[in-house]
Amino acid sequence: MRSFVWHPYTQMGDWKKFDVISKGKGMWLYDTDGNSLMDSVASMWCNVWGHSNKELTKAMIKQTKTLQHSSLFNLTNDKAESLARELITLAPQMHKVFYSDDGSTAMEISAKMALQYWHNIDKKKTKFVSLENGYHGDTIGTMSLGYVPLFFSKFKSVLFPVLRTPSPNRYRMPKGYSYEDFQEHCIDSIEKIFVKNSDIAAFVMESGAQLAGGVVVYPKDFQKKVSKLCKKHDVLFILDEIATGFGRLGSMIEYQAQQSIPDIVSYGKMLSGGYLPLAATLANKKVYDSFLGEYKDMKHFFHGHTFTGNPLACATALSNISLYKKYNLIYKIKKRAAQMQSYIDTISGLKLVGDVRHKGMMMGIELVTDKSKKTPISPDKKIPQKIFTEAKKHGIYQRTLGNIIMIVPPLAISEQELDYMMRGIIKTIKNVTHLA
Numbered sequence: 001m002r003s004f005v006w007h008p009y010t011q012m013g014d015w016k017k018f019d020v021i022s023k024g025k026g027m028w029l030y031d032t033d034g035n036s037l038m039d040s041v042a043s044m045w046c047n048v049w050g051h052s053n054k055e056l057t058k059a060m061i062k063q064t065k066t067l068q069h070s071s072l073f074n075l076t077n078d079k080a081e082s083l084a085r086e087l088i089t090l091a092p093q094m095h096k097v098f099y100s101d102d103g104s105t106a107m108e109i110s111a112k113m114a115l116q117y118w119h120n121i122d123k124k125k126t127k128f129v130s131l132e133n134g135y136h137g138d139t140i141g142t143m144s145l146g147y148v149p150l151f152f153s154k155f156k157s158v159l160f161p162v163l164r165t166p167s168p169n170r171y172r173m174p175k176g177y178s179y180e181d182f183q184e185h186c187i188d189s190i191e192k193i194f195v196k197n198s199d200i201a202a203f204v205m206e207s208g209a210q211l212a213g214g215v216v217v218y219p220k221d222f223q224k225k226v227s228k229l230c231k232k233h234d235v236l237f238i239l240d241e242i243a244t245g246f247g248r249l250g251s252m253i254e255y256q257a258q259q260s261i262p263d264i265v266s267y268g269k270m271l272s273g274g275y276l277p278l279a280a281t282l283a284n285k286k287v288y289d290s291f292l293g294e295y296k297d298m299k300h301f302f303h304g305h306t307f308t309g310n311p312l313a314c315a316t317a318l319s320n321i322s323l324y325k326k327y328n329l330i331y332k333i334k335k336r337a338a339q340m341q342s343y344i345d346t347i348s349g350l351k352l353v354g355d356v357r358h359k360g361m362m363m364g365i366e367l368v369t370d371k372s373k374k375t376p377i378s379p380d381k382k383i384p385q386k387i388f389t390e391a392k393k394h395g396i397y398q399r400t401l402g403n404i405i406m407i408v409p410p411l412a413i414s415e416q417e418l419d420y421m422m423r424g425i426i427k428t429i430k431n432v433t434h435l436a
Ligand SMILES: Cc1ncc(COP(=O)(O)O)c(C=O)c1O
Pocket: 102, 103, 104, 105, 107, 135, 136, 137, 138, 206, 211, 212, 240, 241, 242, 243, 244, 268, 269
């Protein structure tokens, strides 16, 4: 049957048909042809408990029966209130929660909040600085903040200028540096920009690691140093925990693990357990207070979405957070993370594997044609599609980031399930070697 769906980041001409997923249960997705696939990317990095979790679906059904949607314009609702309280309890350095629908909108909000903050306090600070290869979403504003050249060069003409500093990518750092020297260079580059420009509104980065821009796990103290530089130079520090918070890298609130303190921080993806679109941008008291004043001052935040604070999504997120506590998920993640780590040597030894980068429940496996030269595999080899097809043969749903295999399982995956997934990925890499 003809399909009218246009798929994201997909060369539609390469795909004759897409498997139709009709059911999800635990770590498994089931298609209409009767195949089962283990979800190795947590349905785009957001699923926490696996599919059809009883407690989450019960919370959703209960909320559906009482209030499906009511806006936060002039009104509030108990679920949006309770969730905001929970989030501020988890992140006590923050003061208020602004809701939106997805990671991109949450990051747009961060940027607008920062700009309006400086406007509200009558300071002319309008520039943004971010790390090279950061990723903060696909809207015009977030493509400007986090610029991945391969994805966004087509849209460059309409993106606003952002100053960029090098990211501490150990695998692909410029020649002539030791890793320690390169880290220092990255930090120095930030400080130089801060010193040279007195009109920097904010520094923006993913918290703990960059994912979509190539998987760069920050070295120890990197984020802490950036946080300190921002305070020293009166620059707002905006963190993006959309993909890396809520346990993905092993901590509920990643900025705490990094000993850094943002002024503004955003969550999405796993916030609702990965079941409903919901995101939240948290601001500290300094930022929030600048928006207070007389109505005529027009200092209030000029932003809002139809589904801001949607009670159904908030009820699901409340249930999700209660399950983290009930099942001590963060503790379990640490064990699963160690299990993932135990596979690194085997994976690194495979012919196609240039580098393995891992933290918590996230592993990026970069495939290359020549290990010693780190030569990227040419796009005409169509590696992403080959990996997808081969992984399916081993019962796994896999979506790569270009030539990087992403293992980003639902956080509550069991020991046996994770072994199945890791072994399937290893077999997949071995079997595509001759195709690369
Ligand atoms: C770090 C980060 N920020 C923002 C986003 C955008 O989120 P969304 O796809 O929900 O708009 C993503 C998505 O992968 C992300 O990884």
